[in-house]
Amino acid sequence: MTPLFSRLLALAHDNHAAFYAPGHKGGQGIFSGLAQVWGKEIFRADLPELPDLDNLFAPEGVILEAQTLAAETFGADQTWFLVNGSTCGIIAAILATVGEGEKILLPRNIHQSAISGLILSGAMPVFVNPPYDPTWDLSYGLTPESVELAFQTHPDIKAVLALSPTYQGVCPDLKAIAAITQRRNIPLIVDEAHGSHFKFHPNFPPTALELGADVVIQSTHKTLGAMTQASMLHLRGTRVDPQKINRALQLVGSTSPSYLLLASLDAARAQMATMGETLWLETFALAQQARQTLASIPGLKIFDPQPQTGIEYFDPTRLTIDVSGLGLTGYAADEILTEPFGVIAELPLGRSLTFILTFGNTEQDIQRLINAFQKLSQNNQAQYPLDRPKIPTTQPETCYGLPQLSPRQAFFATSRAVALEASLNQICAELICPYPPGIPAMMPGEKITAATLASLRQTLQLGGVITGANDPSLNTIRVIDY
Known part of the structure; x- marks a missing residue:
């Protein structure tokens, strides 16, 4: 059963005169090169929010049916389809749980989308460095011990955002972390972008929802059969108000969602439910x-x-x-x-x-x-003769301190560009990420350290790419101008 996909397919072949967007009118006006490569069928289904196709932000018909089936399949109380990737889901989850000046605990290896959520919400991050393995040069997941210590240092933390799994497939002890947040009756958000497939075979790790998470964001396109950008946000329990999720998603989601992406979510869910x-x-x-x-x-x-x-x-x-x-x-x-x-x-x-x-x-x-x-x-x-890569062997210290400024304060503060060497101990005004994986090395509001500068230099020397910086070569960095 694929309510959204089936309705879209039927409307794509309905014979009518289209006086609505998009401009290519079911492929009739599409560039011939695109039609030759992709065919016209895909453009027939590139339809807008017609009455029969429901409304993503106020679903009552086929979108509601498709999302309800997804919630049942993935083990959620409620599921939202996302067409702006997991990025908009993570931002929405932050906006729905913490506000200006409120604290949220995050691992330091969180994706840059979470920093965007901090900037938009005005929340103050309490960062925890997860265990680091110098043999592999990889960071793992949050530990229950570090989460407990963070609460002892900052008892006013209002939410926890965990990462599970990492790019390498590592999952932390979410069950123990969830027990900690549940005792305090605060929400546990899990960035499960790389784990949308866990539900569909017992050989996989348990899902974040099964382990006690309140809000889970999954990139359905990463490991299941949805199209790129197509993702889901799942909610379970009563610690997070679904209306706040709705309002937050309207802030960060497109008002012209692609029904091709939405239908692919419906189809990917059906595929897993029947053949996963x-x-x-x-x-x-x-x-x-x-x-x-x-x-x-x-x-x-x-x-x-x-x-x-x-x-x-x-x-x-x-x-x-x-x-x-x-x-x-x-x-x-x-x-x-x-x-x-x-x-x-x-x-x-x-x-x-x-x-x-x-x-x-x-x-x-x-x-x-x-x-x-x-x-x-x-x-x-x-x-291919190359020297063996030199990998850092020092473990980052676990830190429960706060940045000098909130990411929002730093993002909107006056800034200036300084030479890389002159940026040491200054307050960063940019979100600087080696990419992939898009994990921030520096972010607005943090003090620039010698270790961070050395790590960025090494990334460039080894052939990595730096994103987010005004100067991608990193000859200069923007810092807060006091």
């Missing part, structure tokens, strides 16, 4: 094949963590490979694998590459991945 376990069982087999074969290739190390501090569960379909044994950085290996081998990773980092495996991958994909790494291992000394 079977599809994912095949993916597990491919993931296991890839792990076993790649682990035998000289110079490679496969990320396969066991439960430890910051790691309660692990997604076995997330494949992270350390290539430093080949004398390569993750960035360099990514370029080589892309051309000439045609193998493209989700996330290159200083010493590793992360690959997302889903039911959309085939046996041929896995073999291509394996063949590329076999050739890379055989040829790296002759063709």
Whole structure:
């Protein structure tokens, strides 16, 4: 049953004269090059909020039916479809739970969308550095101990935002963290952007909703069959007012939502409800094949963590490979694998590459991945001689302090550009992120430290890209002008 998708399909083939947007009128006026490549069918279904298609922000018909089915499938009390990605869901969750000057606890490796939520809400972040593994140069998840200590330091925290899973598939002990927030009757928001598939096979970690989260945001497009940008926000329990979620989503969501994206959410939900376990069982087999074969290739190390501090569960379909044994950085290996081998990773980092495996991958994909790494291992000394990447080995201190200014105050403050060296101990006025993964290295309101500057320099030296800065080369940084 796909109420929204089915209604959209029927209207796409309804014979009528269109005097409404979009301008291409069901593909009749579309650029011929697009029609030749994509066909006209996709444009027939590119329809606006017609009466029969319901209204995303006041659903009463097929959107409401589709969202209700999604809530039942994913285990929520209420579900909202998102067409602006998980970004708008995370921002909306923050806006619905904390206001100007109120404190929210977040891990320091949170996505930059959460910082946008802080800027818009005026909330004050209490950042916690999650456990850091210098062997892999990876940060894991929030620990219950760090959350408890944060509350002791800041008993007026109004909400907690956790990340689960990380890009590498690591999930923290959300059940214990939820017990802490529930005792205080405050909401637990979980950025589960990379975990929309967890519900559909017992080999996956439990979902954040199952473990006690109040609000969960999922990028349905990342690991399920929805189109890019199509995401969902799930609510469970009574700690967060659904009307506040509604109002917040109207602030950050488009008033002209794409029904192609909305229908893809409906279809992705139906696919998982009817075929999910079977599809994912095949993916597990491919993931296991890839792990076993790649682990035998000289110079490679496969990320396969066991439960430890910051790691309660692990997604076995997330494949992270350390290539430093080949004398390569993750960035360099990514370029080589892309051309000439045609193998493209989700996330290159200083010493590793992360690959997302889903039911959309085939046996041929896995073999291509394996063949590329076999050739890379055989040829790296002759063709790709590089020094081994230098990776930091110091663990960041857990910090429960507050930034000098709230992200909102800093964002709107007067700022000036200074040379990188002169920015030390100044207050940052920019949101500066190595990308991917889009985790802020510096954000508005934070004091600029020597360690952060060194980390950014290293990212550029290793071939990473810096986003958010006025000067992408980082010759200058904008700081608060007192």
